[in-house]
Amino acid sequence: MVRTSPLPLTVGDLSEGELLDRILPRLAAGPSALLGPGDDAAVLAAPDGRVVVSTDTQTQNADFRLEWPNGYVHTGYDVGWKAAAQNLSDINAMGAVATGIVVSLTLPQATPVGWVEDLAKGLLDAVRSLGASRCALAGGDLGRGGELSVTATVLGSLEGRQPVLRSGAQAGDRLAVAGPLGSAAAGLALLEHGPAYEGLEPALRELVALQCRPVPPLEAGPAAANSGARALMDLSDGLLRDGLRLAAASGVRLDLDPDVLALHARTLKQAGELLGADPLEWVLGGGEDHGLLAAFPADAQLPHGFAAIGSVMPADGGEPGVSVGGKPAVTRGWDHFAK
Amino acid sequence: MVRTSPLPLTVGDLSEGELLDRILPRLAAGPSALLGPGDDAAVLAAPDGRVVVSTDTQTQNADFRLEWPNGYVHTGYDVGWKAAAQNLSDINAMGAVATGIVVSLTLPQATPVGWVEDLAKGLLDAVRSLGASRCALAGGDLGRGGELSVTATVLGSLEGRQPVLRSGAQAGDRLAVAGPLGSAAAGLALLEHGPAYEGLEPALRELVALQCRPVPPLEAGPAAANSGARALMDLSDGLLRDGLRLAAASGVRLDLDPDVLALHARTLKQAGELLGADPLEWVLGGGEDHGLLAAFPADAQLPHGFAAIGSVMPADGGEPGVSVGGKPAVTRGWDHFAK
Known part of the structure; x- marks a missing residue:
């Protein structure tokens, strides 16, 4: 049987475990991850005995539109990139370097799985391209909801410095x-x-x-x-x-x-x-x-x-x-x- | 003029700063907070050079209903308590103790301000009542959206122990x-x-x-x-x-x-x-x-x-x-x- 135009696979077609299996391989643990995704929590290095932490959420229609009035289609890659970037910026603003990110995704059932895979890729590319070389993608949480929402929490190290307030x-x-x-x-x-x-x-x-x-x-x-x-x-x-x-x-x-x-x-x-x-x-x-x-x-x-x-x-x-x-x-x- | 039945103040009536001013005094920094809310990020103690981290989201209608079929009215207090409790549990499950929580709230404009204040109270009461005595409410993020959503991220200390996987x-x-x-x-x-x-x-x-x-x-x-x-x-x-x-x-x-x-x-x-x-x-x-x-x-x-x-x-x-x-x-x- 030839399926010429298959419907895209959506989040509602998969269990949480199946969806995680498609996302996790795209993420890479960084050198600061003592324990990466897969258990109840992750463990990150905090070499100077302190950890910097900040959290930020992007919500569909409030913070981004899936399609903008000028026709630009906002991709999962964009959302993933921005989730990383805006949180990394908060760590940067303390004079610290990022050691890890955890991400909580709220997804409508109709979200294409490809969109979510793209988000994971954007997150990873941002961490790499922006130079957060010690930052691990340490884990996260998946849930369902009526609108797309992405919360990233980023942890950082002051490397012995005082935070700049x-x-x-x-x-x-x-x-x-x-x-x-x-x-x-x-x-x-x-x-x-x-x-x-x-x-x-x-x-x-x-x-x-x-x-x-x-x-x-x-x-x-x-x-x-x-x-x-x-x-x-x-x-x-x-x-x-x-x-x-x-x-x-x-x-x-x-x-x-x-x-x-x-x-x-x-x-x-x-x-x-x-x-x-x-x-x-x-x-x-x-x-x-x-x-x-x-x-x-x-x-x-x-x-x-x-x-x-x-x-x-x-x-x-x-x-x-x-x-x-x-x-x-x-x-x-x-x-x-x-x- | 006597206003006998004033409309409740909603999130849409306040700026982010005004809303934060109503929530932050209800929160209390714990002993692990080296720097609490108010700057770009918080700083927490990580005494053994490692930090445990977990994140979890509750979304309206997926994880709770504002009113249940049996008539029970789910309060902001309930949502705040559960946000703390389910995240504290993940830290507990590593054999660790919580050192801090950051919370990101997504709120529809029509959300009563009292509901959000109640959420902050529930969060704080859970931390205290459950015995997370070293846990600081370290900060968070506020944003608007079409449905209520609360993401808590909790950090913890292994106190020198190995995590139990x-x-x-x-x-x-x-x-x-x-x-x-x-x-x-x-x-x-x-x-x-x-x-x-x-x-x-x-x-x-x-x-x-x-x-x-x-x-x-x-x-x-x-x-x-x-x-x-x-x-x-x-x-x-x-x-x-x-x-x-x-x-x-x-x-x-x-x-x-x-x-x-x-x-x-x-x-x-x-x-x-x-x-x-x-x-x-x-x-x-x-x-x-x-x-x-x-x-x-x-x-x-x-x-x-x-x-x-x-x-x-x-x-x-x-x-x-x-x-x-x-x-x-x-x-x-x-x-x-x-x-």
Whole structure:
């Protein structure tokens, strides 16, 4: 019998064990896994007697769409990559290196098995490509639900260093950024409001890629810690919003250099023109870049990957804040998130 | 103006920060938290240079209903308690003690804020009441979605011991169980098919409580490890199903004592009569008890909390399996899970 157009195998066709058998071989235990998947829990090395931990969830329609308005089909590979990347970024933002990831998947019965296999591949490729060479894919959990949801929890090692918190910035420090600013937001705008994905030229597709498969600069976190960074955080909710958090935790004002912001905006000029948007709004308000914001002592040399973006000032009248060229930063960027 | 019946405040009425402010004060950092919630990641102690990790998700309608057919209203407190309990059980099943939990919540906009506050309370109460005294509530993540979903990831310390795996059972070992067998399944049957919850007598409500707020015996795991247990696992999917996993990992047959099984079944007699069900099916096939199944050397004294339930035999013709009184165990219990 010839089946010319078989229906794709779905999650509902398999038992949990059968589905796991299709995913686990795609994952590889890293050098930090003392015990990998398959028992009640995994065991990871924590060589300096401490472990860093962070968790993050992506949910269908809230955090990604299976198909975007511009026609881009969001793949399992994208979801797996981003699950790894955004969690690895949180570990990076402590000045730590990742030692392991566990993943919990909630899957509707109709999810194609191939989509889930693709997710496992994206997860593994992100860990490898982003340079998290000590990170083990240590295990996870599978369950059924009405919508796709992926929670990754990543563990990390400080390698004997002190964690670099949001609260250590001091007036007089240099403010610096690693990674892009606004690219992921420009990519999101293209997905939501742009012309057909198929017709986009490569530079614009690259912005979509940075939204779907962010590239956190994983060497920059430990490098910042080793260079004496006094404060460090992941840029996941936009420069202004995250900057205000760092400013509040440190009791300071962050003053951003308008010329540097303009430089970042210029890299997004083409997307801005296409969409009739001001790229500066993406630079200041756009989330999900997963770069780093750091404060360094004024005399410190910025480590590889960081570029200056402003300076740390005393809080005006005790009120923490973010300013641009000395003027209070109140841009429409904020409205992307406000209720 | 008097508002006699105000609408409850929902998640959609608050920003993520405002919602976090209402949850975090309910959580308490434990002694293992070197850095608690509020930064990009938490830092926990890992005193013996290793960390045990496990993750598990509960999703609305797949793992719990907000209101059950018998009228029982599942509370945020129940969901929080169970999120902690089922993850703590996985750490227990390695012979470890919990050092920290991180939680990722996915919430529909219409979720009452009180429900989420209640979840935080249930999580904290479970950690305290179950005796996880070193466990910190270290942080988490909030997001929006179409259905309620809670993923907890728990970390643990082996306190210098070797993890007790599923694979160490040897022919001749004594098989023992800690915790109840079938109670959670009987509770589930009452929720799904029983008479109105309001009319249930206390002993039957207790079964419902064990389904909604399981009580893993958290001292039994480390005690088993200290008593030389050769294999150990969490009973989350039922004695036969989990027993077969242990048997397969160890390459043995587990032989269960029918008299002990009958004793367990007798404790569920009232529920069985009410529902016209055979309690032995709950004992053999029912999940979510979150007790422990262990294999001890024949001459070992069973630690407090464990009771003998059978013995470990050579695998018949090399084929691992589970038998009851020497006869292959094929009961309808399996069908609760089969497709």
